[in-house]
Amino acid sequence: MLHDVLRRHDAQFFIMYASSRNPDFYYATKFRVPDPVFYMIGDDGTELLIVPEMEKRRAERESRVREIASLNDVGYYERLKESNDPKTALTETCIDLIKTHHGRKILVPEDFPAFLFKKFIEEFEVEVIENPYSVMRAVKTADEIEKIWKVSLATIDAFRYFTEILRKERNSELLRDKVETFLYSRGFLAFDTIISGDLESSDPHCTGHGEFSSHVIFDVFPKSRSSGYHSDFTRTVLIDRNQEIEEMLDACIEAKNKAIMMIREGVTGEEVHSLVCDILESHGYSTIRQKAREGFIHSTGHGVGLEVHEKPRLYEKGDILKAGMVVTVEPGLYYERVGGVRVEDTVVVRKNGCEILTKFEDRVMI
Amino acid sequence: MLHDVLRRHDAQFFIMYASSRNPDFYYATKFRVPDPVFYMIGDDGTELLIVPEMEKRRAERESRVREIASLNDVGYYERLKESNDPKTALTETCIDLIKTHHGRKILVPEDFPAFLFKKFIEEFEVEVIENPYSVMRAVKTADEIEKIWKVSLATIDAFRYFTEILRKERNSELLRDKVETFLYSRGFLAFDTIISGDLESSDPHCTGHGEFSSHVIFDVFPKSRSSGYHSDFTRTVLIDRNQEIEEMLDACIEAKNKAIMMIREGVTGEEVHSLVCDILESHGYSTIRQKAREGFIHSTGHGVGLEVHEKPRLYEKGDILKAGMVVTVEPGLYYERVGGVRVEDTVVVRKNGCEILTKFEDRVMI
Numbered sequence: 001m002l003h004d005v006l007r008r009h010d011a012q013f014f015i016m017y018a019s020s021r022n023p024d025f026y027y028a029t030k031f032r033v034p035d036p037v038f039y040m041i042g043d044d045g046t047e048l049l050i051v052p053e054m055e056k057r058r059a060e061r062e063s064r065v066r067e068i069a070s071l072n073d074v075g076y077y078e079r080l081k082e083s084n085d086p087k088t089a090l091t092e093t094c095i096d097l098i099k100t101h102h103g104r105k106i107l108v109p110e111d112f113p114a115f116l117f118k119k120f121i122e123e124f125e126v127e128v129i130e131n132p133y134s135v136m137r138a139v140k141t142a143d144e145i146e147k148i149w150k151v152s153l154a155t156i157d158a159f160r161y162f163t164e165i166l167r168k169e170r171n172s173e174l175l176r177d178k179v180e181t182f183l184y185s186r187g188f189l190a191f192d193t194i195i196s197g198d199l200e201s202s203d204p205h206c207t208g209h210g211e212f213s214s215h216v217i218f219d220v221f222p223k224s225r226s227s228g229y230h231s232d233f234t235r236t237v238l239i240d241r242n243q244e245i246e247e248m249l250d251a252c253i254e255a256k257n258k259a260i261m262m263i264r265e266g267v268t269g270e271e272v273h274s275l276v277c278d279i280l281e282s283h284g285y286s287t288i289r290q291k292a293r294e295g296f297i298h299s300t301g302h303g304v305g306l307e308v309h310e311k312p313r314l315y316e317k318g319d320i321l322k323a324g325m326v327v328t329v330e331p332g333l334y335y336e337r338v339g340g341v342r343v344e345d346t347v348v349v350r351k352n353g354c355e356i357l358t359k360f361e362d363r364v365m366i
Numbered sequence: 367m368l369h370d371v372l373r374r375h376d377a378q379f380f381i382m383y384a385s386s387r388n389p390d391f392y393y394a395t396k397f398r399v400p401d402p403v404f405y406m407i408g409d410d411g412t413e414l415l416i417v418p419e420m421e422k423r424r425a426e427r428e429s430r431v432r433e434i435a436s437l438n439d440v441g442y443y444e445r446l447k448e449s450n451d452p453k454t455a456l457t458e459t460c461i462d463l464i465k466t467h468h469g470r471k472i473l474v475p476e477d478f479p480a481f482l483f484k485k486f487i488e489e490f491e492v493e494v495i496e497n498p499y500s501v502m503r504a505v506k507t508a509d510e511i512e513k514i515w516k517v518s519l520a521t522i523d524a525f526r527y528f529t530e531i532l533r534k535e536r537n538s539e540l541l542r543d544k545v546e547t548f549l550y551s552r553g554f555l556a557f558d559t560i561i562s563g564d565l566e567s568s569d570p571h572c573t574g575h576g577e578f579s580s581h582v583i584f585d586v587f588p589k590s591r592s593s594g595y596h597s598d599f600t601r602t603v604l605i606d607r608n609q610e611i612e613e614m615l616d617a618c619i620e621a622k623n624k625a626i627m628m629i630r631e632g633v634t635g636e637e638v639h640s641l642v643c644d645i646l647e648s649h650g651y652s653t654i655r656q657k658a659r660e661g662f663i664h665s666t667g668h669g670v671g672l673e674v675h676e677k678p679r680l681y682e683k684g685d686i687l688k689a690g691m692v693v694t695v696e697p698g699l700y701y702e703r704v705g706g707v708r709v710e711d712t713v714v715v716r717k718n719g720c721e722i723l724t725k726f727e728d729r730v731m732i
Contacts, residue, residue, distance in 0.1 A: 021387075032558065033571075035675055053654060054570040054664040057702075061569075072657055077682075084683055087476065110453065114483040114494045115476035121484075128480045184550050189557075191591070192398065203427075204420040205400075225557070288419060291438055298420040309401055316443075317450055336423075 005132050006043040011105040011125075013098055014041045014132070017116055023306035024109065024133040026228070031063030038094055039065070042101065050074055050094075091119045098124065109134075138303050138311040139324040144229065145348055148304065148326050151224050151231035152346055152357040154188050159235060159360060162195075162218055166237060166366055170216075172196060172208030183222050194219035194234075201236075201340035204298055204332060214240045217342055221308040230308045232328045233358040234344035238365045248333040249341040251283040253362040255331040256343050259300060259314075263329070263347060263354040269318020273300040276331045285333055289316065294335050301328040304346050325349040326357070371498050372409040377471040377491075379464060380407045380498070383482055389672035390475065390499040392594070397429030404460055405431070408467065416440055416460075457485045464490065475500075504669050504677040505690040510595065511714055514670065514692050517590050517597035518712055518723035520554050525601060525726060528561075528584055532603060532732055536582075538562060538574030549588050560585035560600075567602075567706035570664055570698060580606045583708055587674040596674045598694045599724040600710035604731045614699040615707040617649040619728040621697040622709050625666060625680075629695070629713060629720040635684020639666040642697045651699055655682065660701050667694040670712050691715040692723070 002014055016039045018025035020032040029039055029049060038050040049065040056070040071077065074097055080089035094116070098106060106124050108117065109131035120126050140148070161182050162175065169175055172195045183190045194205070197212020208216075219234040236249050255276045262275055277287040277296065286292030288299075299315035304326050312319035314327060321327070327349065332342030343362055347354040368380055382405045384391035386398040395405055395415060404416040415431040422436040437443065440463055446455040460482070464472060472490050474483065475497035486492050506514070527548050528541065535541055538561045546556045560571070563578020574582075585600040602615050621642045628641055643653040643662065652658030654665075665681035670692050678685035680693060687693070693715065698708030709728055713720040 034558070052664065053659060054700075056659075058569045058572055070659075072659070077657065080682060086679075086683055108480055110479055110481035112480040113476055114474055114478040114480065117480040117483055118487075118494055128484055181551065185547065189555075191555075192400075203424045206424055291443065293419060293422075293436075293438070298418065313452075316446060317452055334420075 001136060002041045002132055003043065003045060005129070006041070006107065009105070009107055009127055009129070011107045011127065012043050012101070012103040014107045015039070015094070015098075015112070016109060016131075017094075017113060018111075022111070023137065023310070024131045027137050027306060028133045029063045029065050031059055031065070033059070040097070050097075087115055091116055095119065095123050134311055137305055138319075139322050140305060140326050140348070141324070144305065145324070145326065147224060147227040147229040148231055148346065148348075149357050150227075151188060151222055151229055152233070154183060154186050155220055155222055155231045155233045155358060156360050157186070158183050158190075158220060158222070159218060159233065163237060163364060163366060166216070166239075170197070170211050170213060170239075172200075172210060172212065172216075176207065179218075179220065183220070184225075187225050188222040189225050190220050190222035193221075196340075197239075199336070199339050202294075202334045202336050202338065204334055204340065204342070212239075214242050215245050215339065215341070217340060219342065219344065221304075223308070228306050230304050230306070231358060232304050232308060232330075232344060232346050233360075234330055234332075234342045235360065235362070235364050236341040236343060238363075244338050245341060247283075248285070248335075248338070249343065249363065251280055251285060252331040252333060252341055252343045254283075255279040256329050256345065256362070259329045259331070260345065260347060260354060260356065263321060263327070263349055265321060265323045265349060265351050268320050269300070269312050269314035269327075270316060271318075272314045272321075272329070273316065273318055276300045276329075280331060280333065296331060296333055298332065301330050301344075303327055321349045323349055323351050367502060368407045368498055369409065369411060371495070372407070372473065375471070375473055375493055375495070377473045377493065378409050378467070378469040380473045381405070381460070381464075381478070382475060382497075383460075383479060384477075388477070389503065389676070390497045393503050393672060394499045395429045395431050397425055397431070399425075406463070414463075416463075453481055457482055461485065461489050500677055503671055504685075505688050506671060506692050506714070507690070510671065511690070511692065513590060513593040513595040514597055514712065514714075515723050516593075517554060517588055517595055518599070520549060520552050521586055521588055521597045521599045521724060522726050523552070524549050524556075524586060524588070525584060525599065529603060529730060529732055532582070532605075536563070536577050536579060536605075538566075538576060538578065538582075542573065545584075545586065549586070550591075553591050554588040555591050556586050556588035559587075562706075563605075565702070565705050568660075568700045568702050568704065570700055570706065570708070578605075580608050581611050581705065581707070583706060585708065585710065587670075589674070594672050596670050596672070597724060598670050598674055598696075598710060598712050599726075600696055600698075600708045601726065601728070601730050602707040602709060604729075608705075610704050611707060613649075614651070614701075614704070615709065615729065617646055617651060618697040618699060618707055618709045620649075621645040622695050622711065622728070625695045625697070626711065626713060626720060626722065629687060629693070629715055631687060631689045631715060631717050634686050635666075635678050635680035635693075636682060637684075638680045638687075638695070639682065639684055642666045642695075646697060646699065662697060662699055664696075664698065667696050667710075669693055687715045689715055689717045
């Protein structure tokens with residue numbers, strides 16, 4: 001695919017400067033490295049990873065990239081002696097390497113750092129493109145879907161555990177700690193888990209503080225500690241009777257399930273988002289497409305994989321869905337004087353429909 | 367400080383586009399947000415955070431920044447309708463905002479993303495600078511040092527626990543899981559913990575696989591789940607007698623302790639690194655300044671804080687140390703046919719010396 005991208009842009013190299021904290025870099029190289037390194041792909045199919053000396057042998061063994069050079073190998077330390085500045089030496093080393101290999105036009109991803117970009121444009125024609133790996137990552141392989149499914153199973157177990165302890169415990173911080181510890185001990189890392197009740201839940205990303213009594217949003221998006229893949233799941237648990245909250249929740253459940261019925265290859269994220277807005281508006285709630293500041297004030301969903309938020313968007317101008325994409329569907333309603341509700345599943349887009357990875361009843365009461 | 371930087375560069379705005387995964391953003395705003403947002407600082411002392419509608423009220427409550435605007439407030443959705451492209455709409459929104467506030471010259475950090483940078487340079491004079499917050503972050507407050515000290519205590523506890531279970535268990539994966547679980551249950555997150563024994567330890571960042579019998583490197587750099595601050599600590603545990611390994615370890619211990627004796631305000635990271643190289647070379651080992659591919663093949667140390675690797679560098683061209691900086695000192699020696707050793711402490715630089723936060727005996731045998 002990179003070869004096609006380079007040819008289409010008549011460019012000789014695609015270049016990233018990133019660590020494995022960048023999921024595109026990790027997806028492309030399968031190399032875990034704490035600090036940023038250069039990764040270059042040439043139009044002749046060659047690939048090169050330029051790493052510090054200490055990472056060289058490990059990169060040769062662990063990464064998917066076949067050609068590995070150390071900073072030593074490419075003359076970084078000579079340039080460092082001249083310039084006295086590591087960033088300048090790094091930039092010059094990379095520029096010389098591109099010139100040696102007859103690079104005239106290069107492609108860089110949108111998140112390519114400015115300190116390199118400003119020097120590159122003095123030497124080459126540079127085009128900024130959406131990272132082809134983030135496009136590739138949006139469509140999952142069967143193996144990736146299985147990894148996300150495994151996280152989803154653990155997520156449902158964690159929610160079941162949550163509803164059990166919720167009978168005795170109604171403190172956000174304590175519950176969050178218990179849920180995250182439950183997941184960690186099973187091999188999954190969750191943080192910023194949202195357990196926010198009563199009026200606090202009117203703030204969609206508020207993680208929750210202190211005691212609650214009426215209802216609670218549980219939103220967890222754990223990552224497998226071994227595979228690095230995520231799942232994403234939300235339920236609103238009703239504790240006390242509260243007609244306004246129940247009606248809001250029922251509208252969200254209807255919107256979520258109708259959206260899920262609609263999702264299949266070829267439908268756009270924008271269409272799914274519009275349907276959710278239509279349904280919530282038909283129940284008298286305001287939505288973000290009306291520029292509302294309360295009501296449904298976020299997108300309908302997003303891709304899930306190595307990142308918890310990735311392509312595609314289920315939102316205004318959202319992409320066309322393809323089979324193999326894994327996305328969330330998560331309508332919510334938020335009113336400051338009432339509180340908030342949200343219900344969310346992670347689903348796999350298929351040719352003729354979609355498959356829910358986080359199966360659990362929608363209306364949960366204790 | 368930002369005010370001074372802007373005045374010195376005769377610029378009207380410093381602009382970041384980042385999420386709280388970026389420690390400079392988090393340090394500056396104290397706002398946890400999963401996806402990137404704009405953060406602008408003006409030369410008149412004003413600050414503005416531009417967030418999605420759903421984050422607005424939370425940003426008002428949780429962030430340190432006083433002025434918060436939603437994408438709605440700054441006309442993003444009108445521009446999205448025109449351009450049909452979220453990235454373009456975002457860029458134009460920010461450019462218009464800068465123009466409205468009479469920005470002519472702007473400063474951006476080195477990691478500012480290329481997709482924004484290339485449009486900004488068409489409209490303004492743009493200078494790429496080292497992020498002033500990463501410079502500020504290098505010198506810790508007493509409160510930050512206490513946070514790092516607390517992680518350091520837990521780190522030592524984890525090592526003590528490791529040496530206890532090491533009497534029965536000699537499997538890298540099992541030990542890593544136990545150590546990381548031990549830390550997690552106490553409120554600390556460790557991953558990629560290095561427990562690598564025998565010949566595998568000759569690869570400095572190899573995390574370790576399977577059984578070992580001769581010696582083992584234990585290198586853990588946990589983060590507090592509440593404060594976000596790290597510590598960093600390494601010991602090499604001798605199991606079987608192995609003269610070559612013991613001599614290598616003794617040389618590293620000598621280098622570490624002499625480096626620590628040298629560290630005080632005003633000394634440079636380069637001088638500390640040179641001393642470590644001198645000592646290791648005097649024992650007949652090769653070092654990275656000789657462009658060696660085996661021996662001491664990494665830097666002497668790095669700052670520790672919200673990131674496990676941050677400013678300053680204790681390396682070639684390393685910065686001047688200031689009181690309040692927290693740095694690692696971690697000489698290591700690595701030979702493919704023998705194995706590797708490393709010993710590391712995290713220390714606070716003081717006016718007349720330094721203080722070790724990770725106190726533990728250097729030579730550990732079981």
